[in-house]
Amino acid sequence: MQYLGYEIKVGKMISRRRKRGGEASASASAVGCRNINGLNGLEDNTLAMLEFSSFRTSNTLSQDYIDDRLTFLEAVRSASLIPDNGVPPTKKMYEAIFGILKDESSLELIMASYQLLHDLEKCFPRVCFPELANASSNPLDVMGVDEAWSPFYFGRLEEEMSTTSSLLIDPLAFHSLIEEVAQVSCRSKAGVLELQSIRAMLLLQYLLVVIEADFLPRTNIFQECMNWVLLRNSVLNMLLGSRKIIHKALIKDCLQLMSEMFAQESEIHENVEENESSAHLVEGYDPAFSLAFPEVQMSSRASLMKLFCMMMELDSFRCVADQHGLTSREDCVRTPAADIILDELIYKPYLLTPFLQIFDKDNMLLKLIMQYFQKYIPKSSVRTRRSNGSVDNTTFDGILKCLSNSTTAKSIIKKVGINVVQLLVAHAFKAYLSLSLDQPAEGLPDAAVNVKDTSLIEVCKLTISAITCIREVDKDARLLLMLEEALFTAATIISFNQ
Incomplete structure (x- = not known):
């Protein structure tokens, strides 16, 4: 078995343990079989491999110490994942695996424990709670393990945490982890890479x-039965609603971290294109570390993007629940994630470019861009019967009509800058095209984005008109490459449909 270049040969590890002798060798040899006196026997035999393993005497881990833990991880995999009727690990076994990921200082152990936890999450989902089973119209729709182990802890008192649950992550620890990853990203920019x-x-x-x-x-179940309690009790909602953290600060830190990761990835790609050696960044480290770091960073950035999407979806579902009178005093009032993200993008323009390139949820991105423009489109102070024909800026084609007006376009460009306007129009048009090719568009329950309202040809014509107006406002400014591509694409679509 391999983990990013590391070959783990369990048979050799067990043979080494047998040579060392002692009770540990008996435990290791017994774990190879799945039928070992039931689940309790599996737990006792696997955990015994850790209890009788080589003691850690210094920061430098011995190979025997690493082998013991790798053998334990492989034993759990053999018992739970390899057989067709494998049994899920017990809570103590989960905690032991999680403890290896959280505390050990070996790249082999970190990668192996993470991969095992990730595979166990796919094989044994933790979503079958009693309230979920009762809420579902079809019991087969919900699968999982009752009272499954979770790495999160939402207790109110520190004294409630037992000794074995001290590894668990509470909301404050989760926010601290975000800050730690951000500090790691800053250090890596300076050429300092650490196993941490x-x-x-x-x-x-x-x-x-x-x-x-x-x-x-x-x-999925909320959309079927409108049971808001299920989403209220979700891990995400409890994290954002915890009094231990300020959810605005959490979202801002996640946005800043995602931007820094994107900037660092761009620097790495530039170095590769210029054939510059990056050996000085990983001096003193195993070559596998330098290979693993960019990949892990890229996947971390993608995971943060998913977190943003889930937060925005949660706010949208909460709005639907509130409209149906399903919320109560238990639901604390908090600013929607989309509003916080939008404010950050407005007041920190350097975040805009990486965010637009990273965020790949088209319907959410299009909605955010529309909200961005709506903040700067001049609003009429007096409404009369003649104003009934005014442009509706709550739809994408309405936004394009506003930008096609030289006065409105000039006002927006003066406030946010011509480059920002070009970026927003280009990414909005790209998102719209993607949604128009994916009917029915997957969107939020309350999404104002509906690609069926206006024909694609009409949107392409409005896009060309808006880009033309932008060029006329500032004739000295050069069109961004992405906006030129949007202009060419719109013109091509029109020509093919004439």
Whole structure:
């Protein structure tokens, strides 16, 4: 079995343990079989491999110490994942695996424990809670394990946490992990790469996998039976609603982190294109570390993007629940994630370019861009019967009509800058095309984006008109490459349909 270039040969590890002798060798040899006196026997035999393993005497881990833990991880995989009727690990076994990911200082152990937890999450989903089973019209729609182990802890008192649950992540620890990953990203920009960076990013990735696996089934059932309690009790909602953190600060830190990761990835690609050696960045480290770091960072950034999407979906579902009178005093009032993201993009323009390139949820992106423009489109102070024919800026084609007006376009460009306007129009048109090819468009329950309202040809004509007006406002400014591509695409679509 291989983990990013590391070959783990369990048979050799067990033979080494037998040579060392002792009770540990008996435990290791017994784990090879799945039928070992039931689930309790499996737990006792696997955990015994850790209890009788080589003691850690210094920061430098011995190979025997690493082998013991790798053998434990492989034993759990052999018992739970390889057989067709494998049994899920017990809570103590889950905690032991999670503890290896969270605390160990070996790249082999970190990668192996993360991969095992990720595979266990796919094989044994944790979404079958009693309230979910009762809410579902079809019991077969909900699968999972009752009272499944979770890496999160939402207790009110610190004294409630037992000794074995001290590894669990509460909302404050989750926010601290985001800040730690951000610090890691800053250090890596300075050419300092640490093993802690891989561990922190993989830990964050796993926690986001757990959040997503808990959130998505609840949203599906909510759409069927409108049971808001299911979403209220989701891990994501409890994280954002916790009094231990300020959810605005959490969203801002996630947005800043995603931008920094994107900027660093761009620097790495530039170095590769220029054939510049990056050996100085990983001096003193195993070559596998330098290979794993960019990949782990890229997947971490993608996981953060999913987190933004889930937060925006949660706010949208909450709005629907509120309209139907399903919310109560238990639902604390908080600013929607989309509003916080939008404010950050407006007041920190350097975040806009990476966010637009990273965020690939077309319907949400189009809605955000529309809200961005709506903040700067002049509003008429007096409404009369003649104003009934005014442009509706709540739709995408309405936004394009506003930008096709030289006065309105000039006002918006003066406030936000011509480059920002070009970026927004180009990405909005790209998102619209993607949605128009995917009917019916997958969107939020309350999405104002409906690609069926206006024909594609009409939108292309409005896009060309808006781009032409933007060029006339500032004739000295050069069109961005992406906007030129949007102009060419719109003209091509029109020509093919004439």
